[in-house]
Amino acid sequence: MNIVLLGAPGAGKGSQAVVMSAHYGIPHISTGDVLRANIKNQTEIGKYAKQFIEKGLLVPDEVVDKIVANRISEEDCKKGFILDGYPRTINQADALGGITKLDYVIVIDVDYSVIVKRISGRRMCSCGATYNTSTYDRSDCAVCGKKLFTRDDDKEETVLKRLEVYEKNTAPLLDYYSKKGLILKVDGSETVEKTFENVLKALNNANN
Numbered sequence: 001m002n003i004v005l006l007g008a009p010g011a012g013k014g015s016q017a018v019v020m021s022a023h024y025g026i027p028h029i030s031t032g033d034v035l036r037a038n039i040k041n042q043t044e045i046g047k048y049a050k051q052f053i054e055k056g057l058l059v060p061d062e063v064v065d066k067i068v069a070n071r072i073s074e075e076d077c078k079k080g081f082i083l084d085g086y087p088r089t090i091n092q093a094d095a096l097g098g099i100t101k102l103d104y105v106i107v108i109d110v111d112y113s114v115i116v117k118r119i120s121g122r123r124m125c126s127c128g129a130t131y132n133t134s135t136y137d138r139s140d141c142a143v144c145g146k147k148l149f150t151r152d153d154d155k156e157e158t159v160l161k162r163l164e165v166y167e168k169n170t171a172p173l174l175d176y177y178s179k180k181g182l183i184l185k186v187d188g189s190e191t192v193e194k195t196f197e198n199v200l201k202a203l204n205n206a207n208n
Ligand code: AMP
Pocket: 009, 031, 032, 033, 035, 052, 053, 054, 056, 057, 058, 059, 060, 061, 064, 084, 085, 086, 087, 088, 092, 153, 162
C-alpha cells in the first residue's frame, strides 16, 4: 500500500506513521526526519535546508523531491510506504505522481487550537522517539535514556509561520487529491491510539 499522510504540523502524522509502519510492515518516510539528520551530520543538503527550516519555511521542492525519489526506489519500498510530511506543495505532488501511484491519502484532521497546544508540549529524543509533556513528565527518553529536547522550529513564532505555510501551500493538496478520489479523512484530535483506530477503520472500509 502506498500511503501519504496529510495534515497540519502537529496533527500527529509522525506518530501515526510509526504505528502504521509497524502494523503494515512498510517503511515510514519522513522528509522532516531526513532533513534533520542531514542538519545534524552537517551535510551540504543539511546546511542548505537549515536556513529554511529554522524560519518555518519550506525547503525548495527540488531538494525534497530528490530525497523521496531516491528513498522510494529502494527495495524495502516495493511492498509500499508511508510518506509523512511529503508532498507539501502541488509541485511536489506532481513530482510524486510522476514516479509512483498512490493508493490512499489519509488526512489527519485536528483543530488549530489543539495543534498549537500539542506542538508547544512536544519533546524529542535523538533516537527518534517523541513525547508530549501532557502525557510524559520526564526529561529523559524512556527508550534510550538520553536527554529530551524541543525542536528549534517548535518555538511559538515559528509554529505560527509553519501553520501559515501549511494553509497556503499544503492545504490545497486536499482538493488536488480529492479530485483523484484518494482522500480518507480521519479525526486526529484524541490520543495516538484512538486516531490509529480511526485510520484502521477508514482503510478497512476503503478496502472492502
Ligand atoms: P516536519 O518534521 O515534517 O514538520 O518538517 C520540518 C521542516 O522540514 C518543515 O517545516 C520544512 O521546513 C521542512 N520540510 C519537511 N518536509 C518538507 C517538504 N516536503 N517540503 C518542503 N520542506 C519540507
